[in-house]
Amino acid sequence: MQPTDIDRIRRFHRTVTRETGVMDQSFLGRGRPLGSARVLNAIGRGMGEVAAIRDYLGLDSGLMSRLLRGLEDEGLVETTPSPDDARRRVAGLTDRGRAEFEAYENLSNTRAQRLLDHHPNRADLLAAMDLIASALGQHAVEFVECDPRAPDAVWCLGEYFGELARRFERGFEVHLSRDPEATDMIRPKGAFFVAMSDGLPIGCGGLKGHDGTWGEVKRLWVSPSARGLKLATRLMEVIEATARDLGMSVLRLDTNSQLPEAVAMYRRLGWTEIERFNDDPYPDVFFEKRL
Amino acid sequence: MQPTDIDRIRRFHRTVTRETGVMDQSFLGRGRPLGSARVLNAIGRGMGEVAAIRDYLGLDSGLMSRLLRGLEDEGLVETTPSPDDARRRVAGLTDRGRAEFEAYENLSNTRAQRLLDHHPNRADLLAAMDLIASALGQHAVEFVECDPRAPDAVWCLGEYFGELARRFERGFEVHLSRDPEATDMIRPKGAFFVAMSDGLPIGCGGLKGHDGTWGEVKRLWVSPSARGLKLATRLMEVIEATARDLGMSVLRLDTNSQLPEAVAMYRRLGWTEIERFNDDPYPDVFFEKRL
DNA sequence: CAATTTATCTGACTTCTGTCCGATAAATTA
């Protein structure tokens, strides 16, 4: 009897549920209830605002308060009133708290490492995990505006150029392309966005400002693991909104007919094909959109 | 900054943890604590013996007893003493219990279906899930002895023949091969095993009895999603143990040089190459092992 | 400036989860 698609998903789900149960057990091994451990980990991972933690973990305000107090009593956490709104509190780890957080991190990391060590095909396993994480987390993607020279942005751009090199018959050399100055993709001239899924970059897109009147969409890239989830469309929406915000009335972009998915998407999003507007050697299709 | 392998696994883990949290919430929506819901689901999925459920869910005997009683009070479950050991109790669903179980099943199924519907590439998503489920569940594989004509066995054999057809240059036609009678792979003559991972078949192997003196290993197959996890080796161990149990002193098998992984494995497991012992057109390598 | 809203805290309470121990009754062993 052939397993149905649903059977396969459910088997996956059960296996993975068992796995999280095991992780929970090992967390409990540090002698702290799961609730406290989760709060500690949220703080350690950079969440400072009490409200943000509460929201992330879905906790009642009373419960949150008590868990935080417990961690304070243990000497792991300190809270201070937020500078711009003294009602809010910001939590941070003490030295002991940081050590304890690292201990939890080690538990998770060694478990991950063990899984990796016991698998014959790391690349496929990791690709499968990326694919699933993107599929499950597609509604939890954050679009973070940053400097295109920031680490996450640079990583995305590296992947982007690498992919172009693979897909273009003639290859692709970064320095051949008119690489816009990073400062053209920073406010107030332009902007650059990285799509973050649970802390990992999975896509990017830039808006390059041209002497205040028009903008150019550049470097739109989505990780292979997140393709098909309409992430590029959402990035474009963010970029268009930013362009309007910056007072631009026209957007342009160039692309290549060897990237048919991209060309199709621009058409679908209401862009119209125009004449070549630069002498860049790589693109052979040009689009424009009035805002 | 490039995400490390560990980062990627941890992201996967967090995403999937969030997902199970959502499922738990939706289960709670039926107004029953998670513990009870889990017991009900275990029973619905075929676990009858109280001890088996307790073991599967890792529950204390007292807690188990109380949860079971709660479900009985709700009229969802009935327990009867086991026929062969009246100390043990066997739990079963009442009609109302079955309806309630179906309701939980629907919650899980619709969530799975929704995920499937929202993804552009079902085949890749499912393959990724199979791969991960096999990697995580490699220590929870059960080797079930069954009739080679049973549904799970037939499905595995279909996959097996399909793969042979793809890998052999000359193609592969099932009827050309000397297809051993199913009854030769059933006790007392022989045996057939299906490797089950959480209810889904992921591999198989047969032991064909030849007039009581020697046995032949046939139809050894492992699902692509579970390759590299030493599953074939474990299947072989089960088959060899069964052969000893049936009083066989020699095992033989044939394979093909176009399946180098298989040939390498047989050597590693202590098999020695021998002369051709049948006139089957497909195999070109023959092995023997004395027990 | 008074009234209202917002973010957090506290206490009281319920339910759920997990543990321990002894009771019971059915097998198993000596």
Added chain:
DNA sequence: TAATTTATCGGACAGAAGTCAGATAAATTG
């Protein structure tokens, strides 16, 4: 047959998780 082991049950209890209503203090609004 008596003693022991095994599987379940039930009571008592402790800690964890979650809910609710009010208290407090800092913003915000009118």
